[in-house]
Amino acid sequence: MSERRIKSIFIATGSIFLFLFIITPIFWMIVISFSKDITFLTGGVYQFSLSNYITIITSKSLHMIDYLKNSLVVASITSPIVLIISSFSAYAITRINFAGRRIIPLLVLSISIFPQISIVGYLYRWMGNLGWINSYVALVLPYLAWTSPLALWILLSYFSQIPKELDSAALIDGAKRPKILFRIILPLASPAVLSGLLLVFIACFNEFLFALMLTSDYGAQTVSVGISLFQGLHGEIPWGELMAASFFVTFPLILLTFLFQKFIIEGLTTGAIKG
Amino acid sequence: MKIKCHRRTIIAYIFVSPLVLIIFLFILVPILGTCINSFFQDIPYLPKKFVGMRNYLILIKNPDFWDALKFTIFFTLASVSLETILGISFALLLKERFPGRGILRTMLLIPWAIPTVISARIWQIIYNYNYGLLNYILQYLKISDKINWLGTPQSAFWALVLADVWKTTPFMALILLTGLQAIPEDIYKQAKVDGARFIKRFFFITLPLLRPALIVALIFRTADSLRIFDLVYVLTGGGPAGATRTISVLGFQYYTSADFGMGATVSFITFLIVFGFSLLYIKLWGVRKL
Amino acid sequence: MKKTACSVWVREIKKIFSTSKGKILVLDNINLEIKSGELFIILGPSGCGKTTLLNIIAGLEEPTEGEIFFGDKVVFSSQKHIFLEPFERDVAMVFQSYALYPHMTVYQNMAFPLKNLKFKREEIKKQVIKIAQMLRIETLLERKPTELSGGQKQRVAIGRALVRTPKVLLMDEPLSNLDAQLRAEMRVELKLLIKDLGITTIYVTHDQIEAMTLGDRIAILKEGVLQQIGDPNELFYHPKNIFVAGFIGTPSMNFLSAEIIRDKLPIKNRDITIGIRPQDIEIRPPNKGIINVSVQLVEKTGDKYIVYVDYKKQKIVIETSNFSGEREISLFWPKEKTHFFNKKGERIESAKINSFHQIRD
Numbered sequence: 001m002s003e004r005r006i007k008s009i010f011i012a013t014g015s016i017f018l019f020l021f022i023i024t025p026i027f028w029m030i031v032i033s034f035s036k037d038i039t040f041l042t043g044g045v046y047q048f049s050l051s052n053y054i055t056i057i058t059s060k061s062l063h064m065i066d067y068l069k070n071s072l073v074v075a076s077i078t079s080p081i082v083l084i085i086s087s088f089s090a091y092a093i094t095r096i097n098f099a100g101r102r103i104i105p106l107l108v109l110s111i112s113i114f115p116q117i118s119i120v121g122y123l124y125r126w127m128g129n130l131g132w133i134n135s136y137v138a139l140v141l142p143y144l145a146w147t148s149p150l151a152l153w154i155l156l157s158y159f160s161q162i163p164k165e166l167d168s169a170a171l172i173d174g175a176k177r178p179k180i181l182f183r184i185i186l187p188l189a190s191p192a193v194l195s196g197l198l199l200v201f202i203a204c205f206n207e208f209l210f211a212l213m214l215t216s217d218y219g220a221q222t223v224s225v226g227i228s229l230f231q232g233l234h235g236e237i238p239w240g241e242l243m244a245a246s247f248f249v250t251f252p253l254i255l256l257t258f259l260f261q262k263f264i265i266e267g268l269t270t271g272a273i274k275g
Numbered sequence: 276m277k278i279k280c281h282r283r284t285i286i287a288y289i290f291v292s293p294l295v296l297i298i299f300l301f302i303l304v305p306i307l308g309t310c311i312n313s314f315f316q317d318i319p320y321l322p323k324k325f326v327g328m329r330n331y332l333i334l335i336k337n338p339d340f341w342d343a344l345k346f347t348i349f350f351t352l353a354s355v356s357l358e359t360i361l362g363i364s365f366a367l368l369l370k371e372r373f374p375g376r377g378i379l380r381t382m383l384l385i386p387w388a389i390p391t392v393i394s395a396r397i398w399q400i401i402y403n404y405n406y407g408l409l410n411y412i413l414q415y416l417k418i419s420d421k422i423n424w425l426g427t428p429q430s431a432f433w434a435l436v437l438a439d440v441w442k443t444t445p446f447m448a449l450i451l452l453t454g455l456q457a458i459p460e461d462i463y464k465q466a467k468v469d470g471a472r473f474i475k476r477f478f479f480i481t482l483p484l485l486r487p488a489l490i491v492a493l494i495f496r497t498a499d500s501l502r503i504f505d506l507v508y509v510l511t512g513g514g515p516a517g518a519t520r521t522i523s524v525l526g527f528q529y530y531t532s533a534d535f536g537m538g539a540t541v542s543f544i545t546f547l548i549v550f551g552f553s554l555l556y557i558k559l560w561g562v563r564k565l
Numbered sequence: 566m567k568k569t570a571c572s573v574w575v576r577e578i579k580k581i582f583s584t585s586k587g588k589i590l591v592l593d594n595i596n597l598e599i600k601s602g603e604l605f606i607i608l609g610p611s612g613c614g615k616t617t618l619l620n621i622i623a624g625l626e627e628p629t630e631g632e633i634f635f636g637d638k639v640v641f642s643s644q645k646h647i648f649l650e651p652f653e654r655d656v657a658m659v660f661q662s663y664a665l666y667p668h669m670t671v672y673q674n675m676a677f678p679l680k681n682l683k684f685k686r687e688e689i690k691k692q693v694i695k696i697a698q699m700l701r702i703e704t705l706l707e708r709k710p711t712e713l714s715g716g717q718k719q720r721v722a723i724g725r726a727l728v729r730t731p732k733v734l735l736m737d738e739p740l741s742n743l744d745a746q747l748r749a750e751m752r753v754e755l756k757l758l759i760k761d762l763g764i765t766t767i768y769v770t771h772d773q774i775e776a777m778t779l780g781d782r783i784a785i786l787k788e789g790v791l792q793q794i795g796d797p798n799e800l801f802y803h804p805k806n807i808f809v810a811g812f813i814g815t816p817s818m819n820f821l822s823a824e825i826i827r828d829k830l831p832i833k834n835r836d837i838t839i840g841i842r843p844q845d846i847e848i849r850p851p852n853k854g855i856i857n858v859s860v861q862l863v864e865k866t867g868d869k870y871i872v873y874v875d876y877k878k879q880k881i882v883i884e885t886s887n888f889s890g891e892r893e894i895s896l897f898w899p900k901e902k903t904h905f906f907n908k909k910g911e912r913i914e915s916a917k918i919n920s921f922h923q924i925r926d
Contacts, residue, residue: 165660169666171625172625173652173729175681
């Protein structure tokens, strides 16, 4: 068989495999979320039902809405702040010749390798002493630090492509540095800023260990924690409701990803390739 | 040269200070703190006491620690190898033009976008002994009897690996795809003209040119696997009976059983291991200056 | 809103760069006195430090030593630790790449400096339109830079610079990115505009034709060292050294090594270099001139001939309006048109040279 033919076969089988590989867990999550009873595989009959969804939305004791709210709040506070902080740093690093110029990016990069467990123990004690356990602050502050490598790398890579002569022109035109950053650099770097916001937002939803240890109840617990603690009234895991909750959270995230996939991919790949 | 310390430099330091401060306070200080705490005995009802290396010595004699370490390393080896092989395969696939390629490429983002915890739960129900999809398929296709995936150490290991591979391969594939696309098409044309078949082209052109992206991806993925927590905690809880405890999970369990000192010790060792591995990689493969 | 132009005095400016390979002296004791309203050119090959010098005058870079005055005002002094930011110096600059803000319209680009000065909106509008009309770009005000041609972008850059009526106007090779014809047109326009406005202008270029046609005075810079300052005539007819002599004029001056036979100079100055411009050489039949040469190549450009000859392995270029194409000819040039340079490359006044000298190979 010619190489071409072999190639086509591989492509076909490969695509099907990839498709099934990715889709199967998702598909299964959806199937179970809409089923009345999960025993349909072992002899029962599959019954389509919305009851799981209704339960998780309305049941107060499950606190799904609270978890969602908390995740949204924390993610929405963290993203813009970390982007702003990182913009200032990225600006200085790419445009001003100062001593820390090379060290700081390396330092920030190395953080993305640190194990969370090595950080969270001490944070727990510290937050505990401050009385901040189970508050938004307890999550936002560590998240700012934890997601900063992501934001910084995206911005660094984009900022370094903006010609420095624009800064010179603006300085001569009488703008001060912060003004240059906000009026000239950031508007020109808006794709990177958008990527950064999205990636940080999604990362906040995804984070688990910090949230697990630094919160104690639905007042501040995020979706990740909620899903991990999910238990039925009698201790057995209510799979239907759990999957409904999962899909409930997953669906908007996937939608967000699809809508902004261009930015997300840009952000992820420049971040990684540059590193 | 004395005027060097003038406006520009001061502004630069002001600009980077929020970031540096936040990182210092919420990452560097905690790690330092964990390190220090590892030299203390810190359990309930007793005052905190400095004990030097005692925690470390206890840990070295504790088989749980070595089991966790072994498990973590094997898990990392298995997971990263599979991810890489699959990742390269998917990347090669997606490099080609064919109908539906765009959709597939977008779908790559799905596992990445889902919180790890949720994916762990999904796999949990798939692996479920009685109601799980996997056992159902095995029985339906008459391949084998029901397997207690999460109930035996051997199968739990592979269950975790599969779940991890599912979550992380797409990301790997994406990075590698970008790396592949950076290789000029002309080189392949030249190679084809020179008579190189696919395997040859792959090993002599693709892999070498992909090396930088591959190395970076490997460093991050290895570090991620070594420090893995979320997936393991939710999917197996470290069970059955601690058989799938990774070092992060071990540290966590010490913390939650209020043995703070030991928790700190395990946590700090985890840090050293992950950091050490990364430095090793960099040394071995000489990452070029940024 | 017309401000009086001012003079610029650059005194003993030195700039040293510390790199990983050691210290590099980029500018060495630069002294310039630029008169108010003058169009002053800094001319030199790439890498000679001219852009650094301009940036230093602008306040974008800091010199290692020296002082700079705008009129009576000290704008930089290393001894007194004074350093004014660009904006405080009231300079404007036009960059080689124009450096227009890509996300703003032409109007916004030109309004930006005035906004920073906290002008009122109506005043800004009036001023921007006025300058835009002067540069004939008033129809482009709502466009973005990516929609403009090279020449248009350049006008906008100039407009943005002029809108503040600065004390000093700095230009960094503003015409280099334009094609040849546009460049020639813009040269004329630029000169008229600057003269009309009467702003002190410092203009950096590597193109000696540009320098000679535009400048009131020119400073030639080579590797951070000033070679000569003067008006175009001085530079052309009385170059102070071989570098200047060879740099100014197209085709460039011919250089031949020679020896003084009978002289009133000390013995060690016997070896000299002679310089003659291609336009000053006369072509004569063989043996009727100073040296006999063979023709290698003839180029005809319009009505002029450029003749390339070989003399004992040295190349000589002649520019003439008449050439009948012989292979063997002789060359003649008058002593008044001859330039003499000593071993170090410095100019020797021809009066000091005896009439007898011989060309050496």
